[in-house]
Amino acid sequence: MFKGSCCCGAIRFTLMTPPTMMGTCHCTRCRKVGASTFVFVKREGFTLDAGADCVATYAPELPYKYNRCFCRKCGTALGEINSSSESFPVAAHCFDDELPVKNLFHEFVSEKPGWYNICDDAKQFSDHPHK
Ligand SMILES: [Zn+2]
Ligand SMILES: [Zn+2]
Secondary structure (H helix, E strand, O other), X not given: OEEEEOOOOOOEEEEOOOOOEEEEEOOHHHHHHOOOEEEEEEHHHEEEEEOHHHEEEEOOOOOOOOOEEEEOOOOOEEEOOOOOOOEEEEEHHHEOOOOOOOXXXXXXXXXXXXXXXXXXXXXEOXXXXXX
16 A cells, blocks of 8 residues: 655645556656656555645646646646546655555656766666657
8 A cells, every 4th residue: 555645745646556657757847847757556455645735736738648736735747647548657656655566667758857877777768758
C-alpha cells in the first residue's frame, strides 16, 4: 500500500498495487506544472481518500489533451488523477511512502534546460519514447 498527499494534506490518496513504471518528462509543459517525474498507476488500485473537493483540473487547449490536476489550496501538481483511462500518470513527488520503482526513462530531453543535469543511467528519448 502506498500513501500519497498534496503539500497541505487536504488531498490524500492510496495506491493498493505498486505503480507499473516511473518516467521523467523534460518538456516545457510538465516542467512548468511541476510534475516532471511520474508513475503510471492502475485505476482499480487507486483510491482518493480525502480532498475530492480540493482537486482542481487544468484542461489545456488542443492539440494538448491531458488534463492536469492540482490542489486548489496549495497548488501541488498531482498528475492526471481524474483521468478516465485504465492507467494514468500520478506525480511521483506526491507519494509519502517509498516506491518500489526507479526512473526508467527520460522523455523530451530535447526540451530540457541546460541547468538540469540528468544523473542516472535511464534511457533518454529526444521526444516521446518509441514503442
Ligand atoms: Zn493541498
Ligand atoms: Zn511532458
